[in-house]
Amino acid sequence: xxxxxxxxxxxxxxxxQSMTLQCAQDMxxxxxxxxxxxxxxxxxxxxxxxxxxxxxxxxxxxGYNVSRLNKRExxxxxxxxxxxxxxxxxxxxxxxxxSYEQYFGPGTRLTVT
Amino acid sequence: xxxxxxxxxxxxIQEGKTATLTCNYTNYxxxxxxxxxxxxxxxxxxxxxxxxxxxxxxxxxxxxxxxxxxxQSLFHITASQPADSATYLCAPPIYNQGGKLIFGQGTxxxxxx
Numbered sequence: 001x002x003x004x005x006x007x008x009x010x011x012x013x014x015x016x017q018s019m020t021l022q023c024a025q026d027m028x029x030x031x032x033x034x035x036x037x038x039x040x041x042x043x044x045x046x047x048x049x050x051x052x053x054x055x056x057x058x059x060x061x062x063g064y065n066v067s068r069l070n071k072r073e074x075x076x077x078x079x080x081x082x083x084x085x086x087x088x089x090x091x092x093x094x095x096x097x098x099s100y101e102q103y104f105g106p107g108t109r110l111t112v113t
Numbered sequence: 114x115x116x117x118x119x120x121x122x123x124x125x126i127q128e129g130k131t132a133t134l135t136c137n138y139t140n141y142x143x144x145x146x147x148x149x150x151x152x153x154x155x156x157x158x159x160x161x162x163x164x165x166x167x168x169x170x171x172x173x174x175x176x177x178x179x180x181x182x183x184x185q186s187l188f189h190i191t192a193s194q195p196a197d198s199a200t201y202l203c204a205p206p207i208y209n210q211g212g213k214l215i216f217g218q219g220t221x222x223x224x225x226x
Contacts, residue, residue: 094212
Protein backbone atom coordinates (compact mmCIF):
# COMPACT_ATOMS: atom_id res chain seq x y z
CA UNK A 1 0.00 0.00 0.00
CA UNK A 2 1.31 3.43 -0.93
CA UNK A 3 -1.11 5.07 1.54
CA UNK A 4 -1.84 8.69 0.63
CA UNK A 5 0.11 10.14 -2.28
CA UNK A 6 0.28 13.76 -3.41
CA UNK A 7 1.63 15.40 -6.54
CA UNK A 8 3.52 17.56 -7.11
CA UNK A 9 5.91 17.78 -4.15
CA UNK A 10 6.94 21.35 -4.95
CA UNK A 11 5.44 24.04 -7.16
CA UNK A 12 6.16 27.69 -7.87
CA UNK A 13 3.38 29.76 -9.46
CA UNK A 14 3.07 33.34 -10.52
CA UNK A 15 0.15 35.38 -9.22
CA UNK A 16 -2.94 34.65 -11.30
CA GLN A 17 -1.83 31.25 -12.57
CA SER A 18 -3.93 28.18 -11.91
CA MET A 19 -3.01 24.67 -10.88
CA THR A 20 -4.45 21.46 -9.48
CA LEU A 21 -2.98 19.54 -6.58
CA GLN A 22 -3.59 15.82 -6.83
CA CYS A 23 -4.25 13.41 -3.98
CA ALA A 24 -4.94 9.68 -4.07
CA GLN A 25 -5.33 6.99 -1.43
CA ASP A 26 -5.32 3.24 -1.87
CA MET A 27 -6.77 2.28 1.52
CA UNK A 28 -10.45 2.29 0.45
CA UNK A 29 -11.15 5.18 2.82
CA UNK A 30 -14.45 7.02 2.54
CA UNK A 31 -13.52 10.50 3.74
CA UNK A 32 -10.76 12.75 2.43
CA UNK A 33 -9.51 16.18 3.50
CA UNK A 34 -7.38 19.05 2.27
CA UNK A 35 -5.42 21.18 4.75
CA UNK A 36 -2.98 24.01 4.53
CA UNK A 37 -0.22 24.51 7.08
CA UNK A 38 1.37 27.88 7.69
CA UNK A 39 3.96 28.84 10.30
CA UNK A 40 2.28 29.74 13.58
CA UNK A 41 -1.18 28.84 12.25
CA UNK A 42 -1.27 25.09 12.50
CA UNK A 43 -3.21 22.89 10.10
CA UNK A 44 -6.38 24.47 8.76
CA UNK A 45 -9.09 22.59 6.90
CA UNK A 46 -9.80 23.87 3.38
CA UNK A 47 -12.32 21.36 2.04
CA UNK A 48 -13.36 17.85 2.82
CA UNK A 49 -15.29 15.01 1.22
CA UNK A 50 -17.24 12.75 3.55
CA UNK A 51 -17.84 10.24 0.78
CA UNK A 52 -17.56 9.84 -2.97
CA UNK A 53 -19.70 12.45 -4.70
CA UNK A 54 -19.88 14.90 -1.79
CA UNK A 55 -17.70 17.87 -0.88
CA UNK A 56 -18.02 20.56 1.79
CA UNK A 57 -16.20 23.70 2.82
CA UNK A 58 -13.87 23.77 5.76
CA UNK A 59 -12.42 26.68 7.70
CA UNK A 60 -10.57 28.44 4.84
CA UNK A 61 -12.19 27.56 1.47
CA UNK A 62 -11.92 30.92 -0.32
CA GLY A 63 -9.81 30.76 -3.48
CA TYR A 64 -10.02 26.98 -3.77
CA ASN A 65 -12.21 24.38 -5.43
CA VAL A 66 -12.19 20.62 -5.06
CA SER A 67 -13.27 17.55 -6.97
CA ARG A 68 -13.84 14.09 -5.55
CA LEU A 69 -13.20 12.26 -8.80
CA ASN A 70 -13.84 8.80 -7.37
CA LYS A 71 -13.32 7.06 -4.05
CA ARG A 72 -9.53 7.15 -4.44
CA GLU A 73 -8.89 10.67 -5.70
CA UNK A 74 -9.55 14.14 -4.26
CA UNK A 75 -8.05 17.12 -6.07
CA UNK A 76 -7.64 20.73 -4.98
CA UNK A 77 -7.67 23.52 -7.56
CA UNK A 78 -6.38 27.06 -7.30
CA UNK A 79 -8.08 29.02 -10.07
CA UNK A 80 -6.11 32.25 -9.72
CA UNK A 81 -3.22 31.87 -7.32
CA UNK A 82 -2.40 34.64 -4.85
CA UNK A 83 0.71 35.13 -2.66
CA UNK A 84 -1.51 34.48 0.39
CA UNK A 85 -1.88 30.90 -0.87
CA UNK A 86 1.82 30.23 -0.39
CA UNK A 87 1.74 27.31 2.02
CA UNK A 88 2.26 23.61 2.49
CA UNK A 89 -0.80 21.61 1.47
CA UNK A 90 -1.64 18.23 2.98
CA UNK A 91 -4.21 15.71 1.91
CA UNK A 92 -5.56 13.19 4.43
CA UNK A 93 -8.07 10.35 4.59
CA UNK A 94 -9.84 8.42 7.32
CA UNK A 95 -11.24 4.89 7.32
CA UNK A 96 -14.64 6.01 8.67
CA UNK A 97 -17.14 3.67 10.31
CA UNK A 98 -16.05 4.73 13.77
CA SER A 99 -12.31 4.99 12.97
CA TYR A 100 -11.24 8.61 12.91
CA GLU A 101 -7.45 8.55 12.77
CA GLN A 102 -6.23 10.55 9.79
CA TYR A 103 -3.64 9.31 7.33
CA PHE A 104 -1.69 12.14 5.75
CA GLY A 105 0.15 12.46 2.49
CA PRO A 106 3.69 13.88 2.25
CA GLY A 107 2.51 17.38 1.32
CA THR A 108 2.91 19.85 -1.53
CA ARG A 109 5.00 22.95 -0.91
CA LEU A 110 3.52 25.79 -2.98
CA THR A 111 5.06 29.19 -3.49
CA VAL A 112 3.14 31.96 -5.25
CA THR A 113 5.25 34.92 -6.36
CA UNK B 114 -15.72 29.38 19.28
CA UNK B 115 -13.58 26.31 19.83
CA UNK B 116 -10.02 26.97 20.83
CA UNK B 117 -7.11 24.57 21.11
CA UNK B 118 -3.91 25.64 22.84
CA UNK B 119 -0.58 23.90 22.98
CA UNK B 120 2.66 25.22 24.43
CA UNK B 121 4.13 27.29 21.64
CA UNK B 122 7.57 27.26 23.22
CA UNK B 123 9.81 24.37 22.28
CA UNK B 124 10.41 21.75 24.95
CA UNK B 125 14.03 20.72 25.44
CA ILE B 126 14.79 17.70 27.59
CA GLN B 127 17.61 15.27 28.27
CA GLU B 128 17.57 11.75 26.88
CA GLY B 129 16.01 9.28 29.30
CA LYS B 130 13.71 11.85 30.92
CA THR B 131 9.94 12.00 30.57
CA ALA B 132 8.56 14.61 28.21
CA THR B 133 5.13 16.06 29.04
CA LEU B 134 3.20 18.09 26.49
CA THR B 135 -0.03 19.94 27.23
CA CYS B 136 -3.15 20.49 25.16
CA ASN B 137 -5.91 22.74 26.51
CA TYR B 138 -9.29 23.25 24.87
CA THR B 139 -12.04 25.76 25.58
CA ASN B 140 -15.69 26.38 24.75
CA TYR B 141 -16.72 22.79 24.14
CA UNK B 142 -16.37 19.21 25.28
CA UNK B 143 -14.90 16.90 22.63
CA UNK B 144 -15.91 13.26 22.58
CA UNK B 145 -12.31 12.27 21.84
CA UNK B 146 -8.91 13.77 21.18
CA UNK B 147 -6.08 12.62 18.92
CA UNK B 148 -2.33 13.14 19.05
CA UNK B 149 -0.07 13.26 16.01
CA UNK B 150 3.66 13.46 15.41
CA UNK B 151 5.08 15.61 12.62
CA UNK B 152 8.67 15.56 11.43
CA UNK B 153 10.11 18.46 9.39
CA UNK B 154 9.01 18.31 5.76
CA UNK B 155 6.58 15.45 6.34
CA UNK B 156 2.89 14.96 6.98
CA UNK B 157 1.55 14.30 10.48
CA UNK B 158 1.43 10.69 11.67
CA UNK B 159 -1.33 9.45 13.96
CA UNK B 160 -0.18 8.27 17.40
CA UNK B 161 -3.09 7.86 19.80
CA UNK B 162 -6.79 8.55 20.22
CA UNK B 163 -8.35 8.90 23.66
CA UNK B 164 -12.10 9.04 24.25
CA UNK B 165 -13.87 11.17 26.86
CA UNK B 166 -14.70 8.14 28.99
CA UNK B 167 -11.04 7.05 29.08
CA UNK B 168 -8.85 8.71 31.68
CA UNK B 169 -5.62 7.32 30.30
CA UNK B 170 -4.32 5.47 27.27
CA UNK B 171 -0.90 3.91 26.66
CA UNK B 172 1.07 2.73 23.67
CA UNK B 173 4.60 1.54 24.29
CA UNK B 174 6.45 4.58 25.79
CA UNK B 175 3.55 6.94 25.09
CA UNK B 176 0.81 7.84 27.55
CA UNK B 177 -2.11 10.21 27.03
CA UNK B 178 -4.50 11.48 29.68
CA UNK B 179 -7.81 13.26 29.18
CA UNK B 180 -9.21 15.42 31.98
CA UNK B 181 -12.65 16.65 30.96
CA UNK B 182 -12.95 18.73 34.14
CA UNK B 183 -9.74 20.67 33.48
CA UNK B 184 -10.40 20.56 29.70
CA GLN B 185 -6.90 19.31 29.18
CA SER B 186 -5.00 16.41 27.65
CA LEU B 187 -1.43 15.56 28.61
CA PHE B 188 0.90 13.61 26.33
CA HIS B 189 3.84 11.85 27.95
CA ILE B 190 6.87 10.18 26.39
CA THR B 191 8.79 8.14 28.94
CA ALA B 192 12.48 7.24 28.59
CA SER B 193 12.73 9.79 25.79
CA GLN B 194 15.22 9.33 22.96
CA PRO B 195 16.71 11.75 20.42
CA ALA B 196 14.56 9.98 17.80
CA ASP B 197 11.49 11.32 19.63
CA SER B 198 12.43 14.86 18.58
CA ALA B 199 9.55 16.18 16.48
CA THR B 200 6.51 18.43 16.68
CA TYR B 201 3.49 16.92 18.42
CA LEU B 202 -0.02 18.04 17.52
CA CYS B 203 -3.22 17.56 19.47
CA ALA B 204 -6.48 17.40 17.56
CA PRO B 205 -9.99 17.08 18.92
CA PRO B 206 -12.93 16.88 16.49
CA ILE B 207 -14.70 20.00 15.31
CA TYR B 208 -17.91 20.15 17.36
CA ASN B 209 -17.85 16.37 17.46
CA GLN B 210 -18.45 16.21 13.70
CA GLY B 211 -17.15 12.78 13.02
CA GLY B 212 -13.73 12.85 11.44
CA LYS B 213 -13.29 16.60 11.02
CA LEU B 214 -10.51 17.75 13.33
CA ILE B 215 -9.25 21.05 14.67
CA PHE B 216 -5.48 20.98 15.13
CA GLY B 217 -3.42 22.74 17.75
CA GLN B 218 -0.33 24.61 16.59
CA GLY B 219 1.90 21.89 17.96
CA THR B 220 4.74 21.73 20.47
CA UNK B 221 8.26 21.11 19.23
CA UNK B 222 10.13 18.58 21.34
CA UNK B 223 13.91 18.32 21.27
CA UNK B 224 15.58 15.44 23.11
CA UNK B 225 19.31 15.92 23.66
CA UNK B 226 21.68 12.97 24.08
